[in-house]
Amino acid sequence: MDPAPLLELRGVKKSFPKPDGGELLVLDGIDLELREGEILGLLGRSGSGKSTLLRLVAGLAPASGGTIRCLGRPVNGPPEGVAMVFQSPALFPWLTVLENVELGLEAAGLPPAEARRRALAAIDTIGLDGFESAYPRELSGGMRQRVGFARAIVVHPAILLLDEPFSALDVLTAETLRSDFLDLWSDGRLPIQGMILVTHNIEEAVAMCDRIVLFASDPGRIATTFPVELPQPRARLDPSFRDLVERIYVELTARAPKARPATAEGLPGLGIGTILPPVSTNLLAGFLEALAAPPFSGRADLPVLAERLAMGIDELFPVAETLQILRLVELEGGDIHLTADGRRFVEADTDDRKALFAKQLTAFVPLAGHIRRVLDERPGHRAPWSRFAEELEDHMTPAAAERTLRAVIGWARWAELFAYDDSRRIFSFENP
Amino acid sequence: MVRRGAAFGLADALAALLVLGALALLAEFARELVGPAPTAAPIALDPSHLPLLALRTTSRMLAAMALSLLFTFTVATWAAKSRRAERVLLPLLDILQSVPILGFLSVTATAFLAIAPGRAAGAELAAIFAIFTSQAWNMAFSFYQSLRTVPRELEEAARSFRLNGWMRFWRLEVPFALPALVWNMMMSMSGGWFFVVAAEAITVGETTVVLPGIGSWIARAIDERDLAAVGWALAAMAIVILLYDRLLFRPLVAWSERFRYEGEAGATSERSAVLEILRRSHLLGLVGAPLGHLWRAGYRLSARLGRAGVTGGNRTSPLVWLDRAGVVLLLVIGALAAHRAVEFALLGVRPDELARVVALGGLTAVRVVVLLLLASVLWVPIGVRLGLRPELARIAQPIAQMLAAFPTNLLFPVAVSAIVAWRLDPDVWLSPLMILGTQWYVLFNVIAGAAAIPRELHDVAASLRVRGWLWWRKVALPAIVPFWLTGAITASGGAWNASIVAELARWGGVRLEAHGLGAYIALTTEAGDFHRIVLGIAVMSAFVVGINRLVWRPLYRWAERAFRLD
Numbered sequence: 001m002d003p004a005p006l007l008e009l010r011g012v013k014k015s016f017p018k019p020d021g022g023e024l025l026v027l028d029g030i031d032l033e034l035r036e037g038e039i040l041g042l043l044g045r046s047g048s049g050k051s052t053l054l055r056l057v058a059g060l061a062p063a064s065g066g067t068i069r070c071l072g073r074p075v076n077g078p079p080e081g082v083a084m085v086f087q088s089p090a091l092f093p094w095l096t097v098l099e100n101v102e103l104g105l106e107a108a109g110l111p112p113a114e115a116r117r118r119a120l121a122a123i124d125t126i127g128l129d130g131f132e133s134a135y136p137r138e139l140s141g142g143m144r145q146r147v148g149f150a151r152a153i154v155v156h157p158a159i160l161l162l163d164e165p166f167s168a169l170d171v172l173t174a175e176t177l178r179s180d181f182l183d184l185w186s187d188g189r190l191p192i193q194g195m196i197l198v199t200h201n202i203e204e205a206v207a208m209c210d211r212i213v214l215f216a217s218d219p220g221r222i223a224t225t226f227p228v229e230l231p232q233p234r235a236r237l238d239p240s241f242r243d244l245v246e247r248i249y250v251e252l253t254a255r256a257p258k259a260r261p262a263t264a265e266g267l268p269g270l271g272i273g274t275i276l277p278p279v280s281t282n283l284l285a286g287f288l289e290a291l292a293a294p295p296f297s298g299r300a301d302l303p304v305l306a307e308r309l310a311m312g313i314d315e316l317f318p319v320a321e322t323l324q325i326l327r328l329v330e331l332e333g334g335d336i337h338l339t340a341d342g343r344r345f346v347e348a349d350t351d352d353r354k355a356l357f358a359k360q361l362t363a364f365v366p367l368a369g370h371i372r373r374v375l376d377e378r379p380g381h382r383a384p385w386s387r388f389a390e391e392l393e394d395h396m397t398p399a400a401a402e403r404t405l406r407a408v409i410g411w412a413r414w415a416e417l418f419a420y421d422d423s424r425r426i427f428s429f430e431n432p
Numbered sequence: 433m434v435r436r437g438a439a440f441g442l443a444d445a446l447a448a449l450l451v452l453g454a455l456a457l458l459a460e461f462a463r464e465l466v467g468p469a470p471t472a473a474p475i476a477l478d479p480s481h482l483p484l485l486a487l488r489t490t491s492r493m494l495a496a497m498a499l500s501l502l503f504t505f506t507v508a509t510w511a512a513k514s515r516r517a518e519r520v521l522l523p524l525l526d527i528l529q530s531v532p533i534l535g536f537l538s539v540t541a542t543a544f545l546a547i548a549p550g551r552a553a554g555a556e557l558a559a560i561f562a563i564f565t566s567q568a569w570n571m572a573f574s575f576y577q578s579l580r581t582v583p584r585e586l587e588e589a590a591r592s593f594r595l596n597g598w599m600r601f602w603r604l605e606v607p608f609a610l611p612a613l614v615w616n617m618m619m620s621m622s623g624g625w626f627f628v629v630a631a632e633a634i635t636v637g638e639t640t641v642v643l644p645g646i647g648s649w650i651a652r653a654i655d656e657r658d659l660a661a662v663g664w665a666l667a668a669m670a671i672v673i674l675l676y677d678r679l680l681f682r683p684l685v686a687w688s689e690r691f692r693y694e695g696e697a698g699a700t701s702e703r704s705a706v707l708e709i710l711r712r713s714h715l716l717g718l719v720g721a722p723l724g725h726l727w728r729a730g731y732r733l734s735a736r737l738g739r740a741g742v743t744g745g746n747r748t749s750p751l752v753w754l755d756r757a758g759v760v761l762l763l764v765i766g767a768l769a770a771h772r773a774v775e776f777a778l779l780g781v782r783p784d785e786l787a788r789v790v791a792l793g794g795l796t797a798v799r800v801v802v803l804l805l806l807a808s809v810l811w812v813p814i815g816v817r818l819g820l821r822p823e824l825a826r827i828a829q830p831i832a833q834m835l836a837a838f839p840t841n842l843l844f845p846v847a848v849s850a851i852v853a854w855r856l857d858p859d860v861w862l863s864p865l866m867i868l869g870t871q872w873y874v875l876f877n878v879i880a881g882a883a884a885i886p887r888e889l890h891d892v893a894a895s896l897r898v899r900g901w902l903w904w905r906k907v908a909l910p911a912i913v914p915f916w917l918t919g920a921i922t923a924s925g926g927a928w929n930a931s932i933v934a935e936l937a938r939w940g941g942v943r944l945e946a947h948g949l950g951a952y953i954a955l956t957t958e959a960g961d962f963h964r965i966v967l968g969i970a971v972m973s974a975f976v977v978g979i980n981r982l983v984w985r986p987l988y989r990w991a992e993r994a995f996r997l998d
Binding site: 055059083104109 | 585690725993994
């Protein structure tokens with residue numbers, strides 16, 4: 001029998017109230033535990049609720065159902081013994097590096113001398129010597145995030161929560177910071193017993209974590225768990241490393257929305273209420289061309305394509321899935337390939353591309369067809385923004401509704417399907 | 433952090449002077465408060481008295497500013513933290529912001545004199561309160577806005593590191609709010625000079641209150657038709673404004689720059705020699721360090737007292753009860769005040785009187801609009817040209833800001849004596865006085881707007897050879913519209929207020945009167961007719977609020993959407 005877990009989640013739910021009075025479920029039935037000495041990865045696309053879950057654990061937001069126990073005590077409010085590193089370092093710009101690091105100790109009511117000693121020690125550990133009196137704005141992104149780490153470990157937390165801490169950094173900086181941090185952890189130089197890492201970078205998850213939990217969307221829930229049994233330090237080119245990355249991709253593509261109403265899990269398939277990502281038509285066209293060109297010639301392994309195009313899964317999947325919704329590509333078992341329409345699109349000139357895109361848009365994106373129909377039916381052939389926004393808000397948050405509507409407007413404008421006047425917030429057929 | 437090295441340097445000497453000056457100011461002010469009642473005894477027009485008079489005027493300003501800060505930190509925080517209070521306080525602040533304070537002087541002065549009869553304190557408090565009412569609202573608004581827009585990630589970081597409420601306020605919320613607050617303090621101070629000058633010599637019916645200061649000096653100079661004395665006062669005020677700008681606001685603004693959150697563009701990149709001196713001085717470090725220690729000890733104490741400022745548990749804390757009680761109290765006071773005001777103003781006021789007052793309001797409104805347009809036609813082209821030349825803008829911007837601070841009511845006698853001398857029509861020629869002080873807001877906002885046009889837009893316009901009227905229509909004007917609106921809104925509010933002193937002017941025994949709501953309020957004040965004063969103020973407030981709601985706000989929202997640069 002294992003010792004008591006550091007963190008224990010049972011049946012955790014999170015929902016937000018909708019404007020019409022209903023509830024919008026973003027996390028459902030989460031059972032999870034963090035064991036001693038473990039780095040647990042939460043992997044998923046944006047909107048899968050993984051960051052929300054981290055916020056619940058951090059006590060920054062209350063769960064709507066289920067229990068969260070941290071170090072044996074129920075969580076209501078930021079628990080003692082838990083510290084967090086944020087995606088944007090969230091440093092206080094008016095405090096120096098030293099003052100930023102001391103902040104949590106000050107809040108705990110530590111004597112000044114003790115706080116100073118511990119802060120300097122943490123700064124030393126994390127490799128920030130010499131930067132004590134600098135202000136955050138004087139530091140590079142990587143150095144700022146180091147301050148974020150120092151500020152978290154200085155309070156000697158039992159559990160460290162990492163909310164995409166490397167995702168705002170460039171590739172090289174992220175890699176350096178990651179390996180430095182992993183070294184500290186493996187050497188036992190951190191006063192930490194366990195960590196949760198939220199990420200949308202598959203390789204990062206495989207490189208750092210002992211266990212990876214894959215999230216599915218709508219509502220956010222745990223899809224699969226992958227144990228990672230590779231020894232540290234892990235080499236990215238190692239076949240077993242690659243194999244695990246590939247398996248995660250396969251799992252992710254298996255869960256991509258199918259272009260049919262009512263998918264296997266009985267989810268609302270592609271009704272009007274589907275959240276659409278704001279992906280530009282330039283990006284869609286560029287992606288298709290890259291896929292059609294050698295070395296892929298119409299079919300690619302997703303990890304390879306992601307690497308080649310330097311896209312994380314949070315960038316790759318919105319594009320791939322939008323194309324899948326439009327039936328220009330097909331995703332299957334970690335692979336992606338052009339459909340017949342997709343190939344025709346690549347080979348066509350601009351006007352034909354627009355016509356094809358308009359056809360696919362009307363046929364397979366219900367919201368686009370819906371707007372088109374409403375405009376057709378109305379006597380003046382115009383409709384206000386609110387007409388559609390309110391409809392969408394029955395299914396999603398106002399922010400998501402805005403994004404979805406903006407996405408469709410962007411596509412429809414390119415396809416010349418309908419027009420939209422933002423200063424008056426009116427949809428119409430008129431283009432000057 | 434105390435720097436080792438040179439011993440007592442020039443920086444220290446200057447810093448010591450600054451600190452001593454501040455202390456002297458405080459002492460002078462305290463002495464004044466317990467002094468004998470202000471008599472109607474004439475102020476001697478002797479220039480050697482002017483420095484002391486200026487000091488007194490300044491100390492009133494600073495006292496009011498301290499009061500406004502206290503108000504801001506308490507009431508605005510309350511509004512930001514409590515939904516309940518927010519619903520009551522926000523509309524209240526909005527209305528208060530629109531009430532013409534000058535008209536109110538008479539009412540508050542009598543009230544305060546009644547509280548502390550026979551002491552200078554009553555009259556002083558009345559003046560300070562008047563200035564306070566001209567300063568507090570926009571500061572409170574700005575602070576409230578800032579508290580509501582603290583970046584989520586900082587707020588979460590503060591919570592996750594378990595900062596309690598007290599620490600969060602001083603470590604996160606106040607620093608975040610500072611740049612905007614300092615800017616608003618500056619605007620408030622600028623507006624305040626106008627009121628302090630007006631508040632130093634008030635006549636309500638039989639009672640005349642004269643507080644020693646530049647304002648009462650001017651009042652006396654007007655009685656004596658002494659243009660030389662007016663000139664002396666102008667010079668003294670110019671020096672005061674210059675000093676206040678250099679010693680107080682430049683350093684404050686430059687210092688507050690460091691609290692700007694990443695990504696926010698600074699309005700100006702201020703540098704301040706005074707601030708550099710203060711920063712470099714050892715003395716300040718010596719005085720500051722123990723204070724800093726005490727302050728930090730306060731954090732530790734609060735950390736120990738209120739273990740974790742976490743919203744958890746369902747138990748109703750005493751704070752919630754305090755909040756509820758406060759809101760109820762506010763509502764009761766508000767209802768009583770509204771009831772009294774309606775009763776006071778409307779009973780004994782016939783409908784035709786009301787109609788007349790509204791018509792007068794219309795006249796003043798026409799003046800404000802025409803003047804604003806004239807000022808814009810004059811200043812927009814100049815402002816754009818200045819803004820496009822960074823080296824010129826750097827010089828012009830602070831000058832415009834200083835001119836906005838200069839209390840133009842000091843200039844009125846000069847203009848009025850000219851109108852009298854040349855027998856001009858007061859209905860026309862008194863009007864420009866209304867906008868004299870507030871036109872600068874248009875200018876410096878336009879300068880800021882033009883300076884904010886991105887370099888690339890100029891380059892594109894230049895390379896496409898967009899010139900002349902086309903350039904104004906497509907490049908310059910759209911880019912500055914939101915800025916111009918900000919300036920125009922401020923200028924229009926100020927002009928309404930100024931109408932009370934501008935539409936009725938005096939030069940010795942001669943009285944000039946323009947037709948308008950401002951003159952109505954001024955006349956009824958002179959007569960001590962409180963019913964009509966309140967009626968006039970109510971109608972003017974209604975005009976200001978109405979114009980804000982129906983014209984400025986929709987315009988501003990449209991401009992923000994249509995001309996956003998991003």
